[in-house]
Each structure stands twice: as structure tokens, then as C-alpha cells.
Amino acid sequence: MVTATGTTALEAELLGIAGSVPDPELPALTLRELGVVRAVHLRAADSVEVELTPTYTGCPALETMSLDIERALHAHGMREVEVRTVLVPAWSTDDITDEGRRKLREFGIAPPRTRAAAGPVPLSLGPTRIADDGPETGSAPSRALDADPVHCPHCGSPDTELLSRFSSTACKALRRCLACREPFDHFKEL
Amino acid sequence: MTAAPATPVPTTAALALGDDALVLSHRLGEWAGHAPVLEEEVALANIALDLLGQARVLLSMVGDEDELAYLREERSFRNLQLVEQPNGDFAHTIARQLYFSTYQHLLYTELAAGDGQFAGLAAKAVKEVAYHRDHAEQWTLRLGDGTDASRERMQRATAALWRFTGEMFQPVEGLDVDLSALEAAWLEAVGGVLRRATLTVPEGPRSGAWTAGAGRQGVHTESFGRMLAEMQHLHRSHPGASW
Structure with missing residues (x-):
């Protein structure tokens, strides 16, 4: 099923899972609440690409976030997970x-x-x-x-x-x- | 870190900006364990971290970030001589920060407004650099308009580094900005801060004969070799080492 925005129901579900991962430095917040998970694109039935944006260009938590997202999506049956860093548009604290x-x-x-x-x-x-x-x-x-x-x-x-x-x-x-x-x-x- | 761009990357410019960020990041990191107060140690380390993040993006546009940072020889680095200058006393570090962060803020503001290869990074980094610039300005005001001792040191530091500032406005291949406008804005901004800090704006030459500045061509000052030796020795001694 494809919604009006071109996102499938599975993509929306996977986006929810990626977004529910807690921030490694502020574990009270999820990545969705922090506003850093931009999108999830399904490339095949069990292959997915995630767009992640850093808060600061040099944010050292980015690698841990990527690993946590990969782990969460693997656990949900995705065989291949690629987390891609995107800088544009720049993250803002207004995204929280x-x-x-x-x-x-x-x-x-x-x-x-x-x-x-x-x-x-x-x-x-x-x-x-x-x-x-x-x-x-x-x-x-x-x-x-x-x-x-x-x-x-x-x-x-x-x-x-x-x-x-x-x-x-x-x-x-x-x-x-x-x-x-x-x-x-x-x-x-x- | 980022996906390969669709159009060719201006390699010379990416190396110049990336090396500026990398080298200054390393210099600021040298303050860890030595800063005058804990808050300042944390501040300098955070600024270093921002710069390192920018360097990683810029160098990754050119090639493998680790190879570029750890395996290039001194003459292949394209950073400004300003950023490689030793930390000196705290006033020297702040003067270097004032000169560089003002330049970087003005430059990234221009790049962010354009549609070139650096627009995305610049739009992100300019927000970080605004805090670096503010930090340097506030310290310049406190030290300049402070005690006799702090004022003397700040005056000495701003004068000592002045001759390195002309290089910032040399043309760089692939960097599409109006350098004379940038220089005028820089002089006005830095001059304004120095005057507010009750300091004398240095009068020495900033470019031409008897001044510094061929870092963009790979010519560096004496202390840079020692800095590189320290920065690169772990990677060279233990290739592929990781945490």
C-alpha cells in the first residue's frame, strides 16, 4: 500500500522502529523526538536505507546511533540496513x-x-x-x-x-x- | 561520511577548508588538561570537536579521511599558516580563534547562501561557528578590557598573529566567493571587537613581502612538522588501529 506521500505502510512502521531507538547520550529521548531520523526507504523486501542527520557536524554519538538503528531493524527482519548521513537541510533544535x-x-x-x-x-x-x-x-x-x-x-x-x-x-x-x-x-x- | 556528490568536487578548496578545520582542531585539543579553568577546557574541546566533524566531511569529499589526515606529508597540507601556530598562552589561542572563527563564519555564511558543493556543509557548520566566534569575541573583550596583565598579553597576541591574517583572503581554486568583500567585512568585524576591547588594531603588514602565508601552497612554519609528527604517529605506527 502506498500512501499519498509515497511512503509505504512498512516504511512507516520501520521509521517508527528506527525512531524509537533511544539517543545514546540523552537516553530519555528517542531519535524521533530528537528529530534526527529523516526517512526510511525500502530497497527490497528485506533491505532498507535510513537517513540520519547529525545534531552537530562532529557529533560523536552518530556512529552509536547508526549501530543501534541497524540492530533494531535487523531484529525486525531486515537483512540489509544501510544508515546514510545527510547534512541537508541542516538539523535545528526546532526539530526537537x-x-x-x-x-x-x-x-x-x-x-x-x-x-x-x-x-x-x-x-x-x-x-x-x-x-x-x-x-x-x-x-x-x-x-x-x-x-x-x-x-x-x-x-x-x-x-x-x-x-x-x-x-x-x-x-x-x-x-x-x-x-x-x-x-x-x-x-x-x- | 556523506554520499559521493554527483558533480566533481573542487578538490583544492575542499582540502584547504578541511585542513584548516583539522589542524586547528588538533591545536585546540592540545589544551585538554592544560586550560586555565575547567569550563574553558570543555569549551575548547567542544570547538575542536565541531571542527573535527567539519574536517571529516570536507576530507571525505576528496578521499579517505584517515589516509588524508594521517598519511600525508607536511607539504601536502593546504591549511592556513595561522591555524598551525602553537597555542602560546591563552591570549594567543584566543587571538587565533578570533581571527580564524571570524573568517570562517563570514566565509561559510557566503558558501551557505550559494548553491555550490559546500553549501550543505556550510549551512550546518555556520551555526556551530557562530558560537566559536562569539566565544572568541567574549574572551577578547574580557582579556583586553581586563587587568593590565591580561590587556598586555592580549595586545601582544593580536599583534603577533596579525601577519598571518592576509593569507585567509588569497584566492583558492574552486572557492567561489568575493574575497575582497570578505576581507573588508573581516577587517571591520575584527577591528570593531579589538576597539571595544580597548586594544589597538595591529598596524603591521598582512600580505606581501615579509609576511607569512603560503600554507595554501603547502609551505608551512617550523612548528607544524612537530604537530604533524604527534598527530600522525599513532596511525603510522599501528596502521588500521581502532578503539
């Missing part, structure tokens, strides 16, 4: 699902903020302390994030400060809550 964001918060990681509509955004230059967020040199949409504070995943306070732009992994920044004083990771907007 709402469920994924909720799970990140429960896991103690402040989820990335979603980007407001792009457009002219006032630029403020000057302060040298690192209270700001997001790259100042980044694209205009990242400036739109300034109006939206990062909330503490523990107590929910919007009163938090940046400690370091890079944290335990490239995709996170280290922050501290000024209300409950707990440090926490923040999934950086990308």
Missing part, C-alpha cells in the same frame, strides 16, 4: 518535538527555545559580561531569543545566568539558577 522538550526538562536539561519569526531584531552591543545568550554574531533569528529567558528545569525560575557557552557536550551550555542555585545544562539553540 514537544514531547522531546518535555522529556529534556524532566531529565534536568533546559530545552532549547524555539525561534520566533525571523525579522529585524534590535542589536545591543556593549556589555562584556557573559549574561547574554546565544552567539551575538549569529543569525538575526537568534537575537529574537533574548526576550525569552531560559527557565530552570528544576524549579522553573526564569532567573538564570550563563556560566559557560559550552558544557558536557557541544550541544549544551552550562547555566545556574539564581533562585534555587542549582547548576543545569541548557540545550543550546542551533
